Amino acid sequence: DVQMTQSPYNLAASPGESVSINCKASKSISKYLAWYQQKPGKANKLLIYDGSTLQSGIPSRFSGSGSGTDFTLTIRSLEPEDFGLYYCQQHNEYPFTFGSGTKLEIK
Amino acid sequence: EVQLVESGGGLVQPGRSLKLSCAASGFTYSNYVMAWVRQAPTKGLEWVASISTGGGNTYYRDSVKGRFTISRDNAKNTLYLQIDSLRSEDTATYYCAKDGGYYDGFYYFDYWGQGVMVTVSS
Numbered sequence: 001d002v003q004m005t006q007s008p009y010n011l012a013a014s015p016g017e018s019v020s021i022n023c024k025a026s027k028s029i030s031k032y033l034a035w036y037q038q039k040p041g042k043a044n045k046l047l048i049y050d051g052s053t054l055q056s057g058i059p060s061r062f063s064g065s066g067s068g069t070d071f072t073l074t075i076r077s078l079e080p081e082d083f084g085l086y087y088c089q090q091h092n093e094y095p096f097t098f099g100s101g102t103k104l105e106i107k
Numbered sequence: 108e109v110q111l112v113e114s115g116g117g118l119v120q121p122g123r124s125l126k127l128s129c130a131a132s133g134f135t136y137s138n139y140v141m142a143w144v145r146q147a148p149t150k151g152l153e154w155v156a157s158i159s160t161g162g163g164n165t166y167y168r169d170s171v172k173g174r175f176t177i178s179r180d181n182a183k184n185t186l187y188l189q190i191d192s193l194r195s196e197d198t199a200t201y202y203c204a205k206d207g208g209y210y211d212g213f214y215y216f217d218y219w220g221q222g223v224m225v226t227v228s229s
Contacts, residue, residue, distance in 0.1 A: 034215035091214035
């Protein structure tokens with residue numbers, strides 16, 4: 001199975017700041033990485049797929065980069081509603097695997 | 108508006124069975140690969156199974172092969188997950204998820220249900 005190592009585990013930032021979350025795959029997954037946001041009481045939300053393609057309806061302050069084994073989710077100019085849990089997921093091969101998650105909190 | 112609504116969860120004794128359902132609406136259900144993803148309490152997300160548009164091809168993670176069966180009824184726009192021989196480690200919230208690709212699976216999930224809790228305990 002492809003292991004996905006996500007960092008940092010916790011992240012604290014203030015509204016208006018920019019943050020980055022990293023995801024490292026144990027082997028090359030080409031460009032096939034997705035990012036999700038999870039918040040209590042809400043359905044999980046797809047942010048990015050294919051490494052850098054912004055899902056329809058997602059604000060442009062979210063961006064994804066990387067290929068092969070190393071990927072980054074960047075959120076510019078944080079808004080209050082951006083705080084929550086973020087997960088990466090490789091969608092290159094079975095079994096599809098997720099990172100362990102990053103909790104983005106208000107500083 | 109895409110909606111995925113899971114049902115069928117609950118408290119179940121180890122070794123028993125349970126069948127989860129997911130009612131889909133707001134899109135042409137028969138044209139999309141569907142999946143189940145679970146999340147144990149305080150843990151991360153874990154892909155469980157996927158099913159092709161016609162239901163003829165199914166895929167499972169190793170830890171559930173032989174115990175879980177994913178199926179779909181395209182006439183009823185409903186996805187199912189039959190869980191047999193339940194174990195304590197199956198305790199989780201189970202999410203129904205729609206694949207982001209049209210007809211072929213792209214294996215990222217663009218819509219998720221709110222999830223249904225399954226607790227396995229005696």
